[in-house]
Amino acid sequence: MSTAMSRSGSISVRTTEQGLPLAVSVEPEELRRDPAELAQRIVRLCKQAANRAGLARREQLVAAGLSSEMLALTGLPKPEDVARQELADEEEYDEEPQSWLRSV
Template sequence: MDTASTAPATATARNRAGTISVRTTDEGLPMELQIDPRELRYGAARLAEEIVALNRRAALEAAALRRDTLAAQGVPGDVLDRIGLPTRADVARSQQQQDETQPPVSWLRPV
């Protein structure tokens, strides 16, 4: 069995401040979590929400990577669509929606 083609695709998502990162498989299974201790001051509920949101974002990115890999191996696009794997455009659209709903890290104007 070829382990390269059966290993899950993974991706990492980070919050804007870079203080939380989650590496997740294309099926949404978290593989690695890093939290800067400063994030603990905001409370468990907020931290959990952020981790779940980052996990979803990383899973979407990993699924798009899986789609790219399968497409490179010759799987037709309509089959990938039926499987439900997102395109790069889906990932970009999701990221843009998230960016529009999140406040900036700093309210200071960039120099």
């Protein structure tokens, strides 16, 4: 299992290693967004969580002594692949808060 959270922390997901959502937490202010936009954010976080889980699995296999040739066959992401994807997502979906006021 893996987790990912939006920059504001208002949306979080817990997924399987394949990115299937097990739990989704959405703060009430996010529910005022366009439903399609909210769904896109949740799916993007699920993909991010899956990438992070794949990276963790890769690290486990390296620690267990799996050869680089065998590791390449797994298709698991490399650290630079995950970092590049997260940076691209952040640049593409850089979102400003709908309001600077937060309920406490």
